[in-house]
Each structure stands twice: as C-alpha cells, then as structure tokens.
Amino acid sequence: MTVLRKSVPFALVVLSLGMAIYQFAVTFSSGEWRNSSEEMVSKWEDRIQVLREALPADVTQVGYIDDSALNGDSSLLDVNEFQLMQYSVAPVAIDSGLKHEWIIGNFNEDSKLELWLAEQLGAYELQGFGFGLYLIHVVEN
Amino acid sequence: MTLLLSFIALLPRIFLGFFIVHSVWNAKDGKSLLVKIFLSAGVGFGVSSLLGFLWIWVGFPISIYAWIESVVAIFLMIWLLVQNRYLLRMPQIPVKQEFLWFMILATGLLFFALNLMFFGIQYPHGRPDAWINWNVVARFIYLGGSDWQATFLRQWDHPDYPLFVPMTNAITWVFLGSTSTWGPIALHFVLSLFVVGLLFSFINLFRDFKQSTVAVVLFASLPFIINQGMRQYSDFLLAYLILGAGGLTLLYLQTKEKRVAILAGLLIGLAGWAKNEGLMAIVGVTLVWTLLALKKEERLALLNYGLGLLFPVVVIALFKLFLAPSNDLMSAQGSLADKIFDIERYKVIFGTAIPMLWNLGNTPISMIGLIILAALVIGKSPNRITGLWTLAVIVLLQLAAYVGIFILTPRDLTWHLNTSLDRLYLHVLPLAFLWLFIWLKSPQELLSKES
Numbered sequence: 001m002t003v004l005r006k007s008v009p010f011a012l013v014v015l016s017l018g019m020a021i022y023q024f025a026v027t028f029s030s031g032e033w034r035n036s037s038e039e040m041v042s043k044w045e046d047r048i049q050v051l052r053e054a055l056p057a058d059v060t061q062v063g064y065i066d067d068s069a070l071n072g073d074s075s076l077l078d079v080n081e082f083q084l085m086q087y088s089v090a091p092v093a094i095d096s097g098l099k100h101e102w103i104i105g106n107f108n109e110d111s112k113l114e115l116w117l118a119e120q121l122g123a124y125e126l127q128g129f130g131f132g133l134y135l136i137h138v139v140e141n
Numbered sequence: 142m143t144l145l146l147s148f149i150a151l152l153p154r155i156f157l158g159f160f161i162v163h164s165v166w167n168a169k170d171g172k173s174l175l176v177k178i179f180l181s182a183g184v185g186f187g188v189s190s191l192l193g194f195l196w197i198w199v200g201f202p203i204s205i206y207a208w209i210e211s212v213v214a215i216f217l218m219i220w221l222l223v224q225n226r227y228l229l230r231m232p233q234i235p236v237k238q239e240f241l242w243f244m245i246l247a248t249g250l251l252f253f254a255l256n257l258m259f260f261g262i263q264y265p266h267g268r269p270d271a272w273i274n275w276n277v278v279a280r281f282i283y284l285g286g287s288d289w290q291a292t293f294l295r296q297w298d299h300p301d302y303p304l305f306v307p308m309t310n311a312i313t314w315v316f317l318g319s320t321s322t323w324g325p326i327a328l329h330f331v332l333s334l335f336v337v338g339l340l341f342s343f344i345n346l347f348r349d350f351k352q353s354t355v356a357v358v359l360f361a362s363l364p365f366i367i368n369q370g371m372r373q374y375s376d377f378l379l380a381y382l383i384l385g386a387g388g389l390t391l392l393y394l395q396t397k398e399k400r401v402a403i404l405a406g407l408l409i410g411l412a413g414w415a416k417n418e419g420l421m422a423i424v425g426v427t428l429v430w431t432l433l434a435l436k437k438e439e440r441l442a443l444l445n446y447g448l449g450l451l452f453p454v455v456v457i458a459l460f461k462l463f464l465a466p467s468n469d470l471m472s473a474q475g476s477l478a479d480k481i482f483d484i485e486r487y488k489v490i491f492g493t494a495i496p497m498l499w500n501l502g503n504t505p506i507s508m509i510g511l512i513i514l515a516a517l518v519i520g521k522s523p524n525r526i527t528g529l530w531t532l533a534v535i536v537l538l539q540l541a542a543y544v545g546i547f548i549l550t551p552r553d554l555t556w557h558l559n560t561s562l563d564r565l566y567l568h569v570l571p572l573a574f575l576w577l578f579i580w581l582k583s584p585q586e587l588l589s590k591e592s
Contacts, residue, residue: 004518005518005519005520005587006416006587006588007585008515008518008519008587009351009352009355009515009584009587010582010584011353012355012358012359012473012511012515013245013249013354013358013359014359015511016358016359016360016362017245017248017249017252017358019362019363019504019505020249020256020361020362021252021253021365023252023256023362023367024252024255024256024259025258027259027260027263028259032263033259033263035395036262036263036264038267039265039266040262041265041266041272041507042265042266047267060288061283061291061294070335079297080269082296082297083269083273083297083298084272086273086295086297086298086482087266087273087276087277087280088294089271090280090281090284090285090293090426091280091281091284091285091286091288091289091290091292091502092276092293093291093292093294094279094295094296095296096296096297097293105278128273
C-alpha cells in the first residue's frame with residue numbers, strides 16, 4: 001500500500017503526459033492546421049472582402065436582409081450568418097431590416113430579389129458580389 | 142513576422158503589470174518573484190484596458206494611447222530593474238537534485254505550448270463566441286475611430302459585455318497596423334501560459350516544486366484546457382483572475398502582508414471587467430474578505446482590499462451605467478417566484494451539471510474520478526495551511542451563483558446549460574486545483590520517513 005501511495009503522483013503525471021502527447025500526435029497527423037485559410041471563418045472573410053470594400057467609409061450602420069425577408073418570415077433569419085456578417089463588416093453595425101440607406105443582402109435563392117426590392121423600396125441601386133451577396137443603395141424612400 | 146510582433150506588442154503591458162505588482166507587494170524572494178511575474182499579465186492587460194477604455198471614451202484616438210502607454214511601461218520597467226538590481230532574487234529551480242521532475246515539467250509545458258499553438262493555427266479566428274462577442278468589439282474599437290460606440294448597436298449578441306479582451310486586442314492591432322488574427326492568438330497563448338504559470342508558482346510557494354509540477358502537468362494536459370485556452374473567449378482569463386485573487390487571499394493569510402490585499406482586490410475587480418460572471422466573483426471574494434475582517438486586526442486588510450477593488454469597479458460601473466445596453470438575462474425576467482419554487486428546474490440543473498462535472502476535461506477516463514481516487518489514496522498533507530477554507534468558499538460561492546442564474550434564466554434551461562456549463566466550471570477549475578494540491582500530500586511528503 002505504501003509503495004502504491006508513493007507512486008500515485010508519478011503515475012498521474014505519466015498518464016497526463018501520455019494524454020498531452022497523444023493529443024498533439026492526433027492534431028498534427030490530422031493536418032487541419034496546415035489549411036487555416038480553408039477554415040470556415042477565414043473563407044467567409046475572403047468572400048465578404050469585396051462587399052466590405054464597397055461600403056461607403058462614412059456609414060456606421062446598415063440594414064441587413066436574407067432569405068427570411070424574401071419569404072416574409074423574420075423568424076427564419078440565419079442568425080449564424082448574421083453574426084459572421086457583423087464580424088466581417090465591423091466597425092459598421094448591421095440592423096436586421098430595410099430601415100437604412102445602405103442594405104446588405106445575403107441570399108441562397110435570389111431569383112425574385114429585384115422584383116421584391118422594387119415592391120419594398122421603389123428606386124434602388126444594386127451591386128452583386130457573387131455567392132448571393134448584394135449591397136443595396138436606397139435611392140429614395 | 143506578424144506573430145513575433147504580436148508577442149512584442151504584449152510585452153510593455155506585461156512590464157506595466159509587473160511594475161504595478163512589484164510596487165504594491167515588494168517581496169524579493171525567488172518564490173514570491175515567480176508569483177509576481179505570473180500575476181503581471183492579468184494586472185498589466187487589465188489596467189491597460191481600463192485606462193485605454195477611459196481614453197477612447199473621452200474621445201482620444203486609441204493609437205496615441207497605445208504608444209504613450211508602451212513608452213511609459215518600458216521606462217518604468219527599466220527604472221524598476223535598475224532600482225532593484227541587487228535586491229531581486231531569481232527563483233531557485235533545483236534542476237540537478239530534481240532532474241526527473243524538472244524534465245517532466247519541461248515536457249508537460251512543451252506539449253502544452255505545442256497543443257495551444259496548433260489549436261490557434263487551426264482556428265485563427267477562434268471559436269464562435271470569439272467572433273460573435275469579443276473580437277468583433279475589438280474591430281469596432283480599432284477600426285471605428287470616433288464611431289467605436291457603434292458596437293453597442295449590435296444585434297443578436299451581447300453588446301453589454303465588458304471590454305478587457307476587446308481593448309487588449311485593439312491595442313495590439315495598433316502596433317500590427319491591421320486586424321491580424323495573430324494578435325488575439327498571441328494574447329490567448331500568453332494568457333494560457335500565465336494561468337499555468339500562476340498555478341505553478343502559488344503551489345510552489347505554499348508547498349514545493351514536485352507538488353506544483355504534478356498539479357500543472359495534470360492541468361495543462363487536459364484537452365479541455367487547451368481548447369478553452371485558445372478559443373479566444375474571456376472565460377480562461379476570468380479563471381486566471383479568480384485564481385490570482387484566491388491565491389493572493391491565501392497568501393495574505395500566511396504572511397499578513399496587508400498590501401497583498403490591494404492586489405487581491407485589484408485582481409477580482411478586473412474579473413468583473415473580463416466577463417459579467419466576474420461581477421459575481423467580486424461579490425463572493427468580497428464576502429470572504431468581509432468574513433475575515435470580523436476579526437478586528439483584519440480591518441485594515443479589508444480596507445486595502447477595497448482600495449484595490451475601487452478603480453476597476455468604478456470603471457465597470459461607468460461602463461454599465463452610461464454605455465452598455467441592459468443584459469439580456471436581466472432584462473427578460475418573468476416571474477421569479479415561479480422559477481425559484483419549480484423543483485423540475487433544480488432536477489434539470491443538477492441532472493446536467495453532475496454528469497458534466499464528472500466528464501469535465503474531455504479525457505478518456507473521468508478526471509474528477511481519477512482525482513478523487515488519487516486523493517483517497519494519497520491523503521491530506523500533514524502541513525496545515527491557514528485559511529485554506531477561503532479557496533473552497535470562493536469556489537462554492539461562485540458555483541452557487543451559477544445555480545442561481547440557471548434557476549432564473551429566461552432562456553430555454555437545457556439549451557442554456559448545454560451551451561455554458563463547461564465554461565462556468567472552467568472559471569473555478571484553476572482555483573479548485575490550487576486548493577486540492579495544497580490540501581493533498583505532496584510527493585516530497587509521501588517520500589519522507591514519517592509517511
């Protein structure tokens with residue numbers, strides 16, 4: 001029993017070191033760390049870069065709409081993409097809806113977009129950046 | 142190059158922290174010096190972020206603050222080193238006598254650093270809350286100029302969260318000249334190392350080198366710790382500050398050095414500036430200091446503790462009163478009585494919390510089970526440390542406060558538990574480790590003839 005007691009701390013550290021080395025080996029061999037540019041947020045940031053550059057420098061808040069607006073059900077807002085968009089366009093704050101002169105559009109399905117915008121906004125200018133991303137400038141309210 | 146610059150950008154603030162810690166608590170022995178070194182990141186980044194926040198709130202640009210602060214911090218550090226060149230004693234590490242244990246420690250720290258590094262590279266933007274709540278605010282502060290307060294207009298997240306981490310990252314970006322992901326990676330890497338370093342240095346101070354090695358190798362090898370350390374959230378920072386305040390409370394009880402109480406107050410005040418849960422830690426630790434002050438001779442220490450607490454608490458109060466929107470948990474309360482007397486809520490809370498505690502650490506076998514087994518076999522140290530109960534009380538009060546939050550939460554209870562409980566345990570885990578490894582018989586004591 002005495003020998004067992006004395007060896008417990010040593011056994012604990014050996015077990016712990018084994019766990020740390022195993023964790024490192026698994027991470028290293030998975031190779032995911034080699035492709036950090038392929039990581040989800042990095043890819044998203046690359047995609048949003050052109051939109052961010054297109055935003056006027058003096059704007060502090062813009063509107064934001066996604067498929068939920070086109071479908072008329074605000075409860076379907078993709079909150080994850082909204083939060084990612086906020087991260088990418090900061091220091092511009094985004095506000096869900098059409099209340100602002102500049103509006104970011106982020107859609108999976110955009111075939112009826114222009115018709116819907118004409119109904120909602122009247123006159124507007126639309127810049128598309130691919131991947132369903134748009135910057136909408138409301139010309140008159 | 143940017144990574145190296147990110148670490149260099151953090152250095153002046155660590156110097157500032159060391160200068161403050163050493164100015165308040167001027168112990169010069171090696172073991173105390175190690176504690177002071179590992180307190181300096183929390184104090185330095187914390188005080189810097191408080192002052193930086195006041196600076197930008199007044200309307201001055203953050204870049205000017207960052208440069209002035211760094212120049213002043215470097216000057217103060219040089220002055221301190223010159224003043225104390227014959228007085229400061231470096232910690233004596235018994236490398237030759239304890240070669241095996243020294244190698245175990247070195248190997249543990251090497252793999253800890255490697256695991257942190259690879260996690261950081263794999264997730265350069267951190268995990269979801271990093272971009273939803275923390276780094277996004279740093280972008281508003283760094284890129285927003287005089288319009289930085291647009292951060293409080295954010296929707297679908299928590300614009301009321303305090304600014305310790307965002308301010309620190311924004312100041313780093315001033316030196317990098319961009320919102321490089323290396324800035325936050327370097328910060329969280331340094332903070333993770335300092336948590337482990339502080340745990341080591343406290344146990345080394347209260348017990349011995351071998352016991353501190355066992356504690357930090359066990360702690361730093363947990364996949365949970367690597368993951369939480371590099372998620373780029375504020376939870377590990379909060380755990381660090383609670384560990385610092387708890388350890389300093391115990392240090393005060395051993396030394397009766399009244400100025401240590403100032404540091405304990407400062408550290409726990411900074412916890413409230415790191416995360417809202419830190420406000421509960423302020424209440425818990427203050428309660429412990431108030432209990433201690435029931436003895437007449439401890440009243441001055443309580444006063445000093447309050448002095449340390451004052452600056453962070455005033456800034457937090459200003460932030461909460463004049464800038465931050467109300468907290469979603471506080472503003473959406475329904476009937477409190479219904480929730481308090483709902484037995485089902487308690488069943489759900491403990492039914493989730495106990496299994497999660499048992500499996501905490503993401504280890505193949507239960508870490509808690511292993512620790513309980515080890516504690517039963519090894520037993521309690523014969524060398525009593527006065528006031529060790531204070532650490533257990535701080536941990537229990539913090540956990541009790543979290544149970545209270547879950548009882549009253551306006552969110553879906555199961556969802557709230559599943560998305561936050563592990564991080565709440567993290568807040569007290571380093572302090573619980575400190576308590577356990579001071580209480581436990583050390584390898585040195587086990588090998589002694591009396592054992």
